[in-house]
Amino acid sequence: MDLALSEEYQALQAEIRAFIATHGHKSPKVGGGRKRPDQKTLDWQKLLVEHGYAGRTIPQEYGGFGAKPDVMASAVIAGEFGRANVYAGLTNQGISMLVPTLLEVGTDEQKKAYVGPTIRGDIIWCQGYSEPGNGSDLANAQTKAELKDGFWVVNGQKIWTSSAHYADMMFLLCRTEPEKSKHEGLSYLLLSMNSPGLDRRPLKTMTGRSEFNEVFFTDVKVPETQIVLGRGKGWYVANVTLKHERLMIGDAGKMTARLEQLIKLLQKSEIDGVPLIRISEYRDRLLRLQGEVIAWKAHNLRLLTEAAQDVDSGVKRMIVKYGGTMLGFRLSSLAVDALGAAGLPYESAGEDAEDDDATTWNIDYMYDVGLMIGGGSNNIQKNIIGERGLDLPREPKVQGTVAIGRG
């Protein structure tokens, strides 16, 4: 047991603290769900990329910082930003999924065109995967693209497309080889969301914002060169993308920051002149949550140690999404209860402004429910934990279906 950081990481920690002391006041607000980054966020993101706190492992020739992959360094960075309650940079599907995919299988032109602007937040991507008829069964995509006169002509529909209403580009999984088998008939295209014939219809969610969309394609023309890796390679590329879905290692830092905000909220909020933290019913809920956060922080240290040693954490990793989203919801639940009736006025300020504290907590509270459903719902997580983690037998299969658990 050795919790001390080595000199190398202590130096990194000191460097980040100095950075935050100098620049922290420029940080946009933490939390509040997903929207197009405003100018403040973009300026902040560029500063982070410059200093290597975002896009850290992206090669310099493509606009990144060029550091070698290092899970411990990432954890130190996430930890310091979390502790200071400072925005740790954009996380979106372009950065976490498309960029690593292009770096692995894209052409040099594609890398030069997209990697830098994406990590700086100038190009926002959306992921064209799910269709009305296939959520988990990804390889069954039916949206088709035909090659005509140097253009892919796309027709079909996608759904649950996060961020499509404000995205600039889409990475699209579509069927280009209808005569081939299910998995070999797919290709992976990069296209502009402003293409003629592309129609995005926001699906308004319970937060009042539109976090998802339906996207319709009617003879949408995409230049032939906008394919990644080649015809029929879409399934392979999509799997490269999934492989890069990040382990949720930074999350304990986020939980700690949220707990700190919650403590402040209970110290500040009063009923009949008594701060809530002095009222035992509120205080005990807070204490229970504090205990849980300590447990998850320690769990995270275990995962981090194992990741640095290249050990597969097995069930310890599988419980993170389910356990983490449930704890996140209970944290925001106490916050909305602490706000009480005074927290009910609710106006989400839209995409260009910061929300007030109460609205941010309310959005977090509802968004946490969305997180339990998206990215492999919690019931799917419980299947994975039970079947892969505890080695319990699977449900008997209904003939003719193939389930793909997206953990």
Added chain:
Amino acid sequence: MEFGLSLEQRQFDDSLRSFLKDRLPMDRLRALAEPGMGFDPSLWNGLAELGLHGLIVPERFGGAGLGILDAAVAAEALGNAAAPVPFAGSLVMAPLAFIDSATEAQQDEYLPGIASGEIRVAVAFSGFGGQTGTARASLEDGRLSGRITGVMDAASATHFLVYLPDGHAAVVAADATGVSTKVNRSIDRTRPMTDVTFDAAPAERLGAANAPLVAAQTVLDAGRVVLAADTMGAAQHMLDAAVAFAKERVQFGRVIGSFQGVKYMLSDCVTVLEPCRGMVWYAAHAQDAIQDEARLTACHTKAHLAEVARDVARITTEAHGGMGFTDLLGLHYWFKRIMFNRQVLGGPERCREEAAQLQGWTLHA
């Protein structure tokens, strides 16, 4: 940074677990549970050979000089086996008290005997332990008087270490004049609760406590972490048993673990229980090396493990169906071990309230 057990700690854990598996099969556990005295000489002596007794006793007194993290590793293994061993009191809290608060002469007198297993000290807290029951004791002119109920790890004790309201501790021989004890079998038949009355019994104050209340808290915190580790081991046993049962038991032509209703119960258990192991390690390590966090993590870990293990104990018993409720499987020994650990040295409500006080969140902080 490396958060985990060392190779030596893992090897110690392995040898302890294989010893307990070998020496404490279910029929033996049942036989020891019937009298319910929480002690078996042959088990005790066998554990001495593995070095359990001198675990935290400094080397110059014949021990291994290890820390609370090592004690937590041992406690998890003991809880996992529901072993009737007076570990937390006699082998962790008592030696820690002597290390921190006793004079050289007192250390010479007691620590080698603790390390060899000949001296077994039961630790009795008065008021600040946070336990329900009667707890009053006073020391005047080397004579101890008072009555303390619900002392754990005391049925086989050769000595009592009694904490006084000012935080000082006095040691008294169990067979001294004026000491009378009544051993009660507890709901956890692997560990009894002893009521002890002192009537002007000859006692000696541990003489080197500079800040006695702080020293007493240190002993209490270590005890709480070790009991939390014991709970971790017991809850893990129950979960492993339920998972194994769910893979074997067939109903409606399917093993019941294939039903989502059962699968989700067990997935829920592992999701809340697994992070507790890291929490126990962290809190134990904090007792050894992170002074600022020692008290807070001890309070929270004792409380959190009690809450999580209550759910795990209930759900895993339910997963066994009617068999889980019977005596036949013996699962109830672990259920009751978890019940016991929850209440002694301060229940979760009390521990959380102490955590609140530490952070200045209470009116009287």
